[in-house]
Amino acid sequence: MSLSSDEYKKMGEKAVPKTKSIRNLTGAFLIGGAICALGQFILNFYLDLGLSTPFAGTACSITLVGISALLTGFGVYDKIAKFGGGGTLVPITGFANAVVSPAMEFKSEGFILGLGVKIFTIAGPVIVYGILASVIYGIIYWIMGLL
Amino acid sequence: MEYLKAFAVGGLICCIGQILIDRTKLTPARILVGFVVSGVILSALGLYEPLAEFAGAGATVPLSGFGHTLAKGVRASVADNGILGAFTGGLSATAGGITAAIVFGFIAALLFDPKDK
Amino acid sequence: MAHKIGKQTIIIDSPVGVFSAAAVGSKKEGEGPLGKSFDIINEDSRFGEKTWEKAESKMQELASWKALHKVGLEMKDIDFIFAGDLLNQCIASAFSARGSKVPYIGLYGACSTFAEGCGLSAVFADSFAKNCLAIASSHFCSAERQYRFPLEYGGQRPPSAQWTATAAGAALISREAGPPYIKAVTFGTVEDLGINDQNNMGAAMAPSAAATLSQFFKDTYTDAEDYDLILTGDLGAVGSVLMRDLMAREGFSLGENYNDCGLMLYDREKQQVESGASGCGCSAAVISGHIFPKIASGELKNVLAISTGALMSPTSVQQGETIPGVAHLVCYSSEKGGIF
Numbered sequence A: 001m002s003l004s005s006d007e008y009k010k011m012g013e014k015a016v017p018k019t020k021s022i023r024n025l026t027g028a029f030l031i032g033g034a035i036c037a038l039g040q041f042i043l044n045f046y047l048d049l050g051l052s053t054p055f056a057g058t059a060c061s062i063t064l065v066g067i068s069a070l071l072t073g074f075g076v077y078d079k080i081a082k083f084g085g086g087g088t089l090v091p092i093t094g095f096a097n098a099v100v101s102p103a104m105e106f107k108s109e110g111f112i113l114g115l116g117v118k119i120f121t122i123a124g125p126v127i128v129y130g131i132l133a134s135v136i137y138g139i140i141y142w143i144m145g146l147l
Numbered sequence B: 001m002e003y004l005k006a007f008a009v010g011g012l013i014c015c016i017g018q019i020l021i022d023r024t025k026l027t028p029a030r031i032l033v034g035f036v037v038s039g040v041i042l043s044a045l046g047l048y049e050p051l052a053e054f055a056g057a058g059a060t061v062p063l064s065g066f067g068h069t070l071a072k073g074v075r076a077s078v079a080d081n082g083i084l085g086a087f088t089g090g091l092s093a094t095a096g097g098i099t100a101a102i103v104f105g106f107i108a109a110l111l112f113d114p115k116d117k
Numbered sequence C: 001m002a003h004k005i006g007k008q009t010i011i012i013d014s015p016v017g018v019f020s021a022a023a024v025g026s027k028k029e030g031e032g033p034l035g036k037s038f039d040i041i042n043e044d045s046r047f048g049e050k051t052w053e054k055a056e057s058k059m060q061e062l063a064s065w066k067a068l069h070k071v072g073l074e075m076k077d078i079d080f081i082f083a084g085d086l087l088n089q090c091i092a093s094a095f096s097a098r099g100s101k102v103p104y105i106g107l108y109g110a111c112s113t114f115a116e117g118c119g120l121s122a123v124f125a126d127s128f129a130k131n132c133l134a135i136a137s138s139h140f141c142s143a144e145r146q147y148r149f150p151l152e153y154g155g156q157r158p159p160s161a162q163w164t165a166t167a168a169g170a171a172l173i174s175r176e177a178g179p180p181y182i183k184a185v186t187f188g189t190v191e192d193l194g195i196n197d198q199n200n201m202g203a204a205m206a207p208s209a210a211a212t213l214s215q216f217f218k219d220t221y222t223d224a225e226d227y228d229l230i231l232t233g234d235l236g237a238v239g240s241v242l243m244r245d246l247m248a249r250e251g252f253s254l255g256e257n258y259n260d261c262g263l264m265l266y267d268r269e270k271q272q273v274e275s276g277a278s279g280c281g282c283s284a285a286v287i288s289g290h291i292f293p294k295i296a297s298g299e300l301k302n303v304l305a306i307s308t309g310a311l312m313s314p315t316s317v318q319q320g321e322t323i324p325g326v327a328h329l330v331c332y333s334s335e336k337g338g339i340f
Helices: A005-015 A021-048 A053-073 A077-084 A092-109 A111-118 A124-146 B002-023 B028-044 B048-055 B063-081 B084-111 C027-031 C052-070 C088-097 C113-127 C140-147 C201-220 C236-249 C280-296 C314-318
Strands: C003-005 C009-011 C016-026 C040-042 C080-084 C104-106 C131-138 C167-175 C181-186 C229-232 C258-260 C302-310 C325-333
Touching (some): A021 A053, A021 A077, A021 B002, A053 A077, A053 A092, A092 B063, A092 B084, A124 B028, B002 B048, B028 B048, B028 B063, C009 C201, C016 C027, C016 C052, C016 C113, C016 C280, C040 C052, C052 C131, C052 C280, C080 C088, C088 C104, C113 C131, C113 C181, C113 C302, C131 C140, C131 C280, C167 C280, C201 C236, C201 C325, C229 C236, C236 C258, C280 C302
Parallel strands (some): C016 C040, C080 C131
Antiparallel strands (some): C003 C009, C009 C181, C016 C167
């Protein structure tokens, strides 16, 4: 073909239909907001039970992860995600979906080499880089405390 | 009011994720990493705590809140245990969520098969 | 004996044609506009098997069994099998050929496999083989888990994304068979114009389709108007627009007689498949189930079928490589006489 990849890229951009930004943003706002409001409800529930704030927060996370796992298992979470997009990706329920779905998918390759190896195939980087960032912060915080 | 704040702030944070999905070619894993690391940084700069106080679950449920929890855990642990705390604080504070994901993921895999779409 | 003309085109001299063909699909394919043209639709996309990979093998077995059954042949009557799919090391094809005891020639041309298989079958049948079987398949679920995400993972698909067809097609290509007769074959070159977006395969493959088709026109001194139908494999909505643009640049204008299997298999709006269908099974099933009967009946006279493949792997995508494409062309005709 007698054309450069830059020229072709320009042709390609014209041919790709536009994403429905407004519709997607609405979906993300509504679903994401709803999940956070649900989180607030669960958090208040645990606080009312008399749990301390950090423990109530942890219990809330565990509950949301459990709900997400159930919805993923029943094949519903991905359907909500079609509408929710960022609203289902960003909350901790999205993290749970990213752990649960490969666990289900790759058990066909066995519990050790399938499920065990691939369970963090999507969410692994979140833990790796979250911890790395926190350790770097911890060291800086420690040095600043020495000064 | 509390719920409204959680809804609005949580929804807006998710909209940032949506813009990244629509406007960039970033894969979901990259976007999630971005949120967690941003959460750690914002928390370190002292910016995330006020947001969490204002919006409650609206700030803690998104993955940036996960980063905030990591940073908070490290901060408390370094204050108590010195440099060792930098290594133990983060995971200790977030252990509940991560362990829950593994446990429920395993149980879901036992009970359910993926379905055709 | 076949002979080469021009730069790339092979002319099939003896009357070689499609003796029989069959298409297999699942629920979504059955609900699409071409649902009735499938020979076998199994609502259960696992096809009674434990894994998606086995299901895909089963589809190939069903397709080849059905194609042979239609004309009362058995596996022992077949000289060569040319088969391919999208799975790592082509396991769907190899495993389905396991019980056949027929010489097996495994192909990897990504979604161009069906044309690759039909083309090679025609060349073989033109010289020393009597019956060749060309098979290609793809399965949405086995492809998703290998190339993209687990099935239950929640993600949004961009408008340029395509839906891997759960389908298989098998064509029995024999000497002294037809219509449809196979008149010529053009195996394509690998083309890459720098697309690296895995969600925009149509754009990645369009240059290869345009390269093969324009070379075929030059080799045979024909033009788009000489054919009733020019059909690309799975360029989808984005790729087929680019295909028209690229062909225009080469000096060939594609008119009403141009279509794409990826645009035909599903109702894009209702079935939410964004840019259209993709996968080896897409062109294999559409051509086997829908196009061959139309050529056989004479409704279509001269047809060019160009299956298009994107030659990336999950590894190459992660390493930031661009996506090369390849396209192979087979020229079918309802008439026995030479057209070149």
